[in-house]
Amino acid sequence: MEDGAERGGKPRGVGRLLWSRIIWRHWRREPRLTVLLVGILALGVAVFLAVRLANKAAVSGFGMFTESIAGESDFILRPRAGMLEADVLRELRERAGATPVGIFPVLEVSAAISESPETGLLKLVGADLVALQNAGTYTNGSTSVSGDSATGDDSILGLPDRGFVGTSFAKRFGVGKGGPLRLVVNDKVVDFVIAGVVPEDPNRPAVPENLILMDLPGLQTMAGLEGSLTRVEFRIAPGVEAAANRRKIGASMWDLATERGWILETPEDRKSSVTQMSAAFRLNLTILSGLALLVGIYLIMQAMEAAVVKRRAEIAVLRSLGVTPAQIRAAWLWEGLILGVVGAVAGILLGRLMAVGLVVAISRTVNTLYYETTTSAVTLETGEIVFSLFFGIVASLTAALIPAREASLTPPAQSMRQGGQGGGLALLRNWPLGLVLLVAGIGCAFLPPRLLASGTIVPLGGYLAAVILVLSASLLIGLLFRPIGGLLGRGKGDAMRRYAASQLRRPEGRHRLTAAGLAVAIGMSAAMAILVASFESTLTGWIQQLLKADIYVAAAGSNSVTNENTLSAFTWKELETMEGVAGMDKLRRYKVSIGENDFFLGGADYNDDPERFLQLMWLDPPAIQGPNSLEVRETGPYPGWISESLARRFSLQVGSTIPLPTPSGEKPVEVTGIFAEYGNETGTLVIARQFTEEWFGDDRVSNLAVYADPGVDLEGLLGQIREAFPGVVARSNENLKSESIRIFHQTFAVTYALEAIAVIIAVAGLGLALAGLLMERRTELTTLKSLGATRREIARAAMWEGVGLAAAGLIGGYLLSFFLGWILIFVINPQSFGWTLSYRVPWMSFLWLALITLTTAAIVAWAVGSRNANLPGEREE
Template structure:
């Protein structure tokens, strides 16, 4: 009961009195926690979308038969499978895109009776049963989808499917939790007839045991595989795991800034309550009681910030979902994320995160408060005196942490012991901790260097300000690190993005060389897997302006048990016509070799890093004609995918996979042809019958760069929030200084000092914190960016990025950050103006 009264008197009362400080702290924590939670919700929902797609309609099916190429296969195999396992469920599936609502949909063709049974709906009780079989374009949609887009029975929706527009009639709306919101169901016979997929299946779902699965595998042709759904899901999940963890780590760095902020807030409370703490200690309160009091305050602020962060996280989740959906659909596989609601698990995680932040941030201030003796209760600055004797120890610890962080990151670069760059993340945290420990010595040395120039420029104001900062070196070091972490994160991410953009431009110059690019309008990913109509290719080829057509076919293949994308292009056409935009002897020699009769293939850096492959090695690829060996003649970056890429000439597609179709194609035109006029002619000829996207060379380049920029939208938000949190941190530090220096400020006023002079002192303090923090960030930022680029990026995505600094952009952002920090000096000066000099002079 005694401790509860003390909490009420010292903690609750203090928080009520300092509403603004409390508000700042809660907001700072809320921004960090909300950002982390929002990113987590978006990535979790992406994984959930993958899982729902793999599970299909029934959670009871535990196996799946599919073509290893990711294409539809001959349905006759279903008869053999059903003889062995009756609990089998044939599925046809495709993606559609509805331009009017800008939404991707999953269209399933199913045996209706079985499908309805899995959805717990009795067929005889459904009024639309007869209509469902009669309407060739009839679909069932989910209740949630209907409510979201105000759709009702008998409405017509017109999605782009494959390379055409297909009107679909809504026969009824089903209310079930078994389906994703964007799922449409058709009868499998109608699907085959309407979409011209006669005799094909996309997969066969089964509920069976391991022994029966082995029997089925023995009956399947070599290009079909039976696999547990949980294994398929695990592989799909691993595709976006790196993308997910990188985002969460960057948002975690923003939370570190919030820890410094909360540390300052608790320290301010200790400073303000120094007299009360001394009295408590004088009347017999032990250190444990004092530690509990200020730890409780930290917990109150941490939990309050987390609760507000949950609301902010819900808002962040919405925008994060949009960005994550576009990025994953482009880079990996088309997904649709319709749910962005924070779950109970996310709420618990946010509260735990707030609790951890508060405990970390309040430990040192609470411990220092417990060491206050009664005779110290009227002595200001006693904390600084105690810290000074540890300066060398802190600095030495900082150097050890920095060196350890670099070594750990280097070990991850050389040996890569984990699937993800765990050691690199840990190394970055070690380096940040090292810079934190070394910051007091760094600030002290810089203050000594700028002492004379500042005294010459600012005279007495400069002398007083720098002397005050030297006397409170650890207090200002905390504010400095808030700015340093924010600026280093901005520098690191801007450098990464700028370097990536330049590397991507080089890749575009090498590979985007055709005049016109055409693909199905329904395909929103970098690679399409459903073939474009051969009629479209023939129509385009017969235009008099055309001199060459490069048909491209994307397939999934299995390499070392992992799905990777294989791209089959007409190398002869590419080599003949691409030289007018890009020519390099080494690259031309690679294409010439691919054009020959030897089985050769190019691979992406990701596969080279993942499996230790290099030029001259051989890779074994499973094909319908058996396992084939290809010699690697090229290793290069592939920025269009992160799952690995194999590049092969089309002649091997026909020979070993039995395919001669294309999923997209590029066109080379004759010299002097007006490209835009030619594209207009193509659209006029194709648009009435086919739904295709047509891009000129520059248009495709611009689209790729636009996708790139949108992929980093979340990163820009993280940078902005980091700046806001660091601003709050500087305000907190200067407020602490004002509270601790009330008597000195009063004496200066009593001796004739002006408010403007006090304001100038605080603004100059903010300026020094800003400059020194940014300078330290300029040391930390490039170090972080090198680790991000050469370790995290290498392990996560397998891309080679050439390091380059964006001097212009960094200078602009640095100026903005400095001005923001400078602005932080004005608010504490307003608080200082409210101090009553008479009260403190009377006390003296």
């Protein structure tokens, strides 16, 4: 704090005095306000931190267990498409020679619980348990599941229906050792037995709640994948030559991988390339979480300004006693700092708690849209604590700057009796600057995106445009007061309404600041609502166009893009010949990689009836459409259709050629059409299934669209399918559509909660601002009372003023949201996700938000007015 050097006083003496007499005493006198301020700051910090922690936990859940099957693997070898053959192990061992390295084959298969497929996908991991048992040589005993615990007394070697689960799995499904479990693997129902529950060990990562560990041959048999591997892990034995051995094995395996078209990577490479997929989604969440804190800054600013007004006489006396403006300013900044520290610490604790709930929601979304992840425990690291503390303190100090300046400008003694300056930032009156910013913001939206070294495309221009537009709205909001005041003051009768209107027609800085805070909260929330509505409208249109079949059949657990369960040729052939079935579309989906990037390959086999031909939503339609059009190929590359996301990720267009990796070698595919797809942002390439069947040696399919004969009882047909094939999930057209919309809403559940918090904070700010305004108008209140105004009438005037303020915030916020929505839909969304959306404004939601905001504002303002009507008037004597 500033000292009193210029007055010759003892350094720190004045600071201590100001602290004890001004700040501390005020807090003690107004404990509720102090708690409210700390609470608001804590909420802002908590939301921000919770989203960060939950994002981190959701992503770190990816493959955390599997990548450490062999402890911390040094390398992972996997194919670009399809599976590795088990024979490769011999070749790998030969290549490794005498180098001490553990080689661990792994097979991963997805499954579902038969009775309750809605509980989500399970992951069956098959590992060579014998190798794991001997893994101590390579891992210092740090494998995820020790050989002892996995084989122990109940050996499960080679058994296709035995496996181990972790304690969280046992708890979640209520099963223990020896417990039965009915699983659906592909389209087969398997009666499974839990061979043991792996106890938790603080030295090892916990076994996720969706994982079953099996012996590799057992899983291969169970899944019908004899001789197949998903990947091979390498672990270099520890020791003085470990680094040299790592280099040697790395070089040797790299050569082999390059030769065979495989991928050799470290677990970290794998994790970062996969989590990269959801980077844009998580970035959007983080930005949204910053909104709560941004609105919180406005609120703290208002509250501290109100405190300046309340203590103006006190400050004036201090000034008349010789306390310098710098000392006064420093006292207020100290107040901001202390509030920031206390608020941030409380926010960190609250955020840690909130993250536990949030991580489930985020993981669910990541699971549905991006990749397999599990909810790992939320951990609060020192870095996060320091960052949150810093963030909270900076926010609080930023909020304290203007009130501190205002307090320091308070003139000595009682010269402020009539007409205070009303606080607020002088800058907020500068509407011409607001117009300049509006134009600049729109201009920024046209800047090209930036490609970061990590491969993430960041729509910097879009984000910059959004920030500038938010600032612009804060400056332009003042222009709304005169027309709103004019409208409110119109008509006959109610003197208090007209009095309130007169306040709005001549707004003070605090009016502008409050409306700006509200406009930012409403604007950003409404912009997200526009994005969600546009997304929903586009998605609904897409689903309507895409889902034309009567019944959809898939293996259990089909909601997630990570589902690898498939239907056997026997099943789909049986279904095809079932009575009542007129035809079907078949799709086989694979995950393939080009470079570091994964995407989906779809092998499609559409039914032959031109009447029922699947109409994709084309962005760039192929020259030849209709059944079998993908199969038409004489020479040259194979025809293929790609989704918009894939076109964006690989910069492809019609006519581009894709070197498609397959187990039968690289195949050239020419892009002949680009379609819209909103199921994933990874991207999809669709080619004829006859080619995938040939290249992958696989006649299974991932899902079927079944067309029924005219007049067939669909419910009856559904029942027949379910009865005949208990391992499949069959849904009616309507059911699948509604399920898709449900998943969509679930995806956006987090954003709804964050928006609600921002609006609540903004409305609380309105109450605080009005309290400050009324405090400043004590003389006016005395006059009103002397003119015969009752407490209720004064409260009513405050209510109208609050409604007027809220209306300004709403109108400004909605206007801002139209611009922000445009940026989100036409700039940020295509650049981040590669999805073309149609612009749709959710008018009904806007109406509800307006009604709720106005009603809440009216109630809060009325309460503030009623309370302040009883303030003692300033004494003239």
